[in-house]
Amino acid sequence: MVSFSLVFKRECVLLLRTPQSWLQGLLFFTLVIFLFSFVLMAKQTDYQVLLPLYIWLAALLAQLLAIDALFKQDYLDGSLDLLLLSDTDLSYLIIGKILPHLLFSLIPLLILTALLSVVWQFEIQLMAVLLLSLIIGLPSLFLFGSIGAALTVSVRNSSVLTGIILLPLYVPVLLFAVSAVQNTALGLPWQGAIALLGANFILAGILAPIASAAVLKVTAG
Amino acid sequence: MIKQQLAQFISLPYMARLCARITPYLFFVMLSVIAIGLAWGLYFAPSDYQQGDAFRIIYVHVPSAFLSLMVYSCMAISAALFLIWRIKIADEIARASAPVGALFTFLALVTGSIWGKPMWGTWWIWDARLTSELILLFLFFGYMALRDALPQKIGALASSYLAVIGMINIPIIHFSVIWWNTLHQGPTLSRLSLPTMDSRMLYPLLLMILGFMLYYLLILCLQLQTAMRRS
Numbered sequence: 001m002v003s004f005s006l007v008f009k010r011e012c013v014l015l016l017r018t019p020q021s022w023l024q025g026l027l028f029f030t031l032v033i034f035l036f037s038f039v040l041m042a043k044q045t046d047y048q049v050l051l052p053l054y055i056w057l058a059a060l061l062a063q064l065l066a067i068d069a070l071f072k073q074d075y076l077d078g079s080l081d082l083l084l085l086s087d088t089d090l091s092y093l094i095i096g097k098i099l100p101h102l103l104f105s106l107i108p109l110l111i112l113t114a115l116l117s118v119v120w121q122f123e124i125q126l127m128a129v130l131l132l133s134l135i136i137g138l139p140s141l142f143l144f145g146s147i148g149a150a151l152t153v154s155v156r157n158s159s160v161l162t163g164i165i166l167l168p169l170y171v172p173v174l175l176f177a178v179s180a181v182q183n184t185a186l187g188l189p190w191q192g193a194i195a196l197l198g199a200n201f202i203l204a205g206i207l208a209p210i211a212s213a214a215v216l217k218v219t220a221g
Numbered sequence: 222m223i224k225q226q227l228a229q230f231i232s233l234p235y236m237a238r239l240c241a242r243i244t245p246y247l248f249f250v251m252l253s254v255i256a257i258g259l260a261w262g263l264y265f266a267p268s269d270y271q272q273g274d275a276f277r278i279i280y281v282h283v284p285s286a287f288l289s290l291m292v293y294s295c296m297a298i299s300a301a302l303f304l305i306w307r308i309k310i311a312d313e314i315a316r317a318s319a320p321v322g323a324l325f326t327f328l329a330l331v332t333g334s335i336w337g338k339p340m341w342g343t344w345w346i347w348d349a350r351l352t353s354e355l356i357l358l359f360l361f362f363g364y365m366a367l368r369d370a371l372p373q374k375i376g377a378l379a380s381s382y383l384a385v386i387g388m389i390n391i392p393i394i395h396f397s398v399i400w401w402n403t404l405h406q407g408p409t410l411s412r413l414s415l416p417t418m419d420s421r422m423l424y425p426l427l428l429m430i431l432g433f434m435l436y437y438l439l440i441l442c443l444q445l446q447t448a449m450r451r452s
Contacts, residue, residue, distance in 0.1 A: 147386060151379050155370045165363040165383060168356045168390055175352075203389075211386055218378040219371070 002086035007096035022104045025066040032058035052181040067145035068159045091209035102142045129184040133177040140201040143208035144169040150215040237449035240442035255432035262425035278336045284433040286329040292322035297388040300381035317444030323361035350405040353394040360387040
């Protein structure tokens with residue numbers, strides 16, 4: 001009997017045993033950030049405005065790279081069929097699958113971002129808003145991303161296709177997060193954008209698992 | 222009884238025959254409506270007191286932008302109908318809509334850029350409406366790409382889900398000029414209020430919108446006949 005806790009534990013064990021799957025994303029994130037700051041070569045003042053945006057962009061790209069593989073291995077080795085056959089509602093199981101991936105990429109990302117903020121001497125408020133926007137924004141990316149991963153689960157070399165499909169769903173999240181961070185850096189109110197980001201997260205949380213479950217039944221069934 | 226008749230009416234062979242019958246009429250009506258609309262809009266309508274003759278691009282820009290949203294809505298509604306009742310013809314309509322919609326979206330972006338260069342002084346700006354229209358273009362591309370990447374039956378279902386999910390973006394695009402007060406001006410036409418345009422400029426615009434709709438209908442008719450031949 002496949003249940004939520006079983007899926008969650010299995011996913012955690014798999015991620016612990018193959019750390020390269022999430023470490024790669026993290027490495028990609030740092031690589032993009034350092035390339036950006038290297039290309040930028042700007043003065044200290046511009047860093048405060050631009051670098052937080054690059055952190056967000058790099059996080060989004062790293063997430064896009066990782067999300068494509070969410071259901072792929074399970075589809076290939078057949079364990080996805082067990083999820084589909086389970087009595088438990090598929091959308092719960094999908095949340096159980098997303099959650100470990102989210103934790104394993106979000107927590108190191110937050111630590112890294114906090115470290116970078118200290119290195120680049122961001123103001124405390126900017127750092128706080130940046131971390132907050134990542135905490136609220138990345139889960140919605142993962143939730144929306146699960147729809148894209150479900151749609152392209154049976155396609156080989158699907159990362160570009162997944163990117164095209166997910167771009168329209170990701171843009172609002174990126175937009176709100178970036179405006180929150182930018183407003184903070186410029187000394188403007190940031191609460192509105194964070195609230196919209198939160199609304200987006202709630203929408204994704206309600207809609208995405210149901211949508212990915214419906215899609216998976218078609219594409220993998 | 223009624224159900225049976227309806228089932229017959231929405232079957233592909235019946236619709237294809239119907240389309241084959243109306244296609245020539247539709248073609249001539251569309252051509253004449255667009256010809257009259259263009260002549261009226263580009264030649265007879267008075268020029269704008271601020272923008273001069275440059276405003277005349279709205280006779281292509283506004284209909285394309287309007288149609289881009291309308292075609293997407295049609296596509297998403299057909300996709301939903303296909304998902305709920307598995308009506309084959311609804312899927313064919315959705316499939317045929319995607320390239321037309323992408324074309325209208327592209328046209329709206331290009332004509333907007335051409336108008337924007339002399340008026341705003343820039344080809345492109347990351348304004349709310351422009352950005353969301355670009356997202357719409359990617360939605361159409363994503364739909365077509367996904368459909369092509371999967372086997373026929375799964376592709377039809379999966380891309381229908383994508384079309385329905387993408388429907389979230391339509392109200393965002395539609396209301397973006399009202400919600401975010403950005404560079405793009407507010408809507409000129411609205412169902413709930415009197416038009417803010419002079420009637421001599423307005424009527425050709427409405428005619429052009431009608432002509433573009435007829436064009437969409439014509440393409441659908443042709444595509445349904447092709448689908449009939451293919452199946």
